[in-house]
Amino acid sequence: MSGPHWWRHRFRGCGYRLTFPRQAILELLSKTSKHLSAKEIYSAVHKIYPAIGLTTIYRTLDLLVQMGLLKKFDFGDGQSRYELASGIKKNHHHHLVCVKCGKIIDYDDFVKEEIELVKKVEEALSKKYNFEIKxxxxxxxxxxxxxx
Amino acid sequence: MSGPHWWRHRFRGCGYRLTFPRQAILELLSKTSKHLSAKEIYSAVHKIYPAIGLTTIYRTLDLLVQMGLLKKFDFGDGQSRYELASGIKKNHHHHLVCVKCGKIIDYDDFVKEEIELVKKVEEALSKKYNFEIKxxxxxxxxxxxxxx
DNA sequence: TCCTCAATTGAAAATGATTTTCATTACCAA
DNA sequence: TTGGTAATGAAAATCATTTTCAATTGAGGA
Known part of the structure; x- marks a missing residue:
């Protein structure tokens, strides 16, 4: 959250190396407001780093999701799509998906009410099912x- | 909602034929409370109708989703899962997904509050974005x- | 009941996203 | 600077889902 490359520490802390592909993917995703697929990320990164392979894209995306830096979504078009996790740079929001053209709108109306409901649900469900909600x-x- | 094979009319109404595979899949899904994948549905139906092909399972599932009889879910395990649509036989509910073992719990707590919030959001969003929420x-x- | 014909089906091949394999490369702590 | 290990890239492998196409069948009309 502090200047460029703030995530360097995040990697060190987990014992991961900060490599060019990882930086490139993070930088790309922190500059866009779109919900990019692996292929789209590959195309974009490939322009500035032609040596990169699609495999690395997939591996890196998995890693970043696991580290909590990215969120992975399924909007029903047959491929996963990724965006920076809330709190990293974007506000908490949800999605409106057009089932015809696939257009996605981010919205953050009613976040207050929603968070309240979510909190209630989380409390109740973790008690009822002993389920730790993340x-x-x-x-x-x-x-x-x-x-x- | 009225006795076995109540869906016969539903098919006629749409100009679709009521075939054995379609009946078998609907019957299977109306008897289970699980969230079955295409392969799992195939295995189950195959036992009572060995001639069935996986292709037909996929096609039928698509059709039933399109007709509004089924709902299709992605729980992150790489395959789509299906259940009867709410109102057909089950109550409105949502899902709790264990990210470790994949276990899925249906819950219907706070449905009242949730529906209220959803209604508010839907109203606001359809106005704001001229988006017709389904x-x-x-x-x-x-x-x-x-x-x- | 029988016929006709488009809707439906099944097998096999094709597609497309994602994962695995494995030899090579490159961070980074010492 | 260097060694060891994590990370990478290319190619092959996987796996869910879709397409193709010829054969089958449900359902309204004869």
Missing amino acids: DHKIQFYGICSKCK | DHKIQFYGICSKCK
Whole structure:
């Protein structure tokens, strides 16, 4: 959260090395507001680092998700999509998915109310099922203005 | 909702034929409370109808989702999972996913509060983005009691 | 009940995302 | 600077899902 390459420490702390592919992917994702797929990330990084392989993209994305820096989403188009985790740079938000054209809108209305509900649910469910809740995903599906 | 084979009318109404594979898949899903994958559905139906092919399973599942009889989920294990749509036989509910063992718990606590919030969000978002909302999915992720 | 014909099906091949393998490369602590 | 190990890239392997296409079958009309 502090200047460029703030994540260097994050890697060190976990015993991971800070390599060019990892930096490139993180930088790319912190500059975009889109929900990129592995292929799209590959294409973008490939432009500035042609030696990179798709395999590394997948491996790095897994690692970053596991480290909590990224979030992985399924919007129903057959591939996973990634964005920086909330708190890293973006606000907490959820998604509106157009089931016709696949357009995705980020929204953060009602976050207060939502967080309240989520908190209640989390408390109740962790007691009832002895389930330790780490995260949640909320998505709305429908038809966007263009597709109507 | 009225006795066995109530869905016969549903098919007729859409101009679809009521075939054995379609009946078998619907019957299977209305008897289980699990979230079955295409392969699992194939195995189960294969026992009572060995001639069935995996292709038909996939096609039928797509059709039933499109008809609104089933819901399709992604719980992060690399395959889609299906259950009867809410209102058909089950109550409205959401899912708790164990990220370690993949166990899925259905819960329906706080449905009232949730529906209220969802209604608010839907109203606001359809106005703000001129987005016609059809459905939503809410999932919680964490560690189940066994995996702790 | 029988016929016709488009809807449906099944097998096999194709697709496409993701993972594995393995030899090579490159961080980084000492 | 160097050694050891984590990380990488290319190619092959996996695996869920889709497509192709010829054969089959449900259902309305004769």
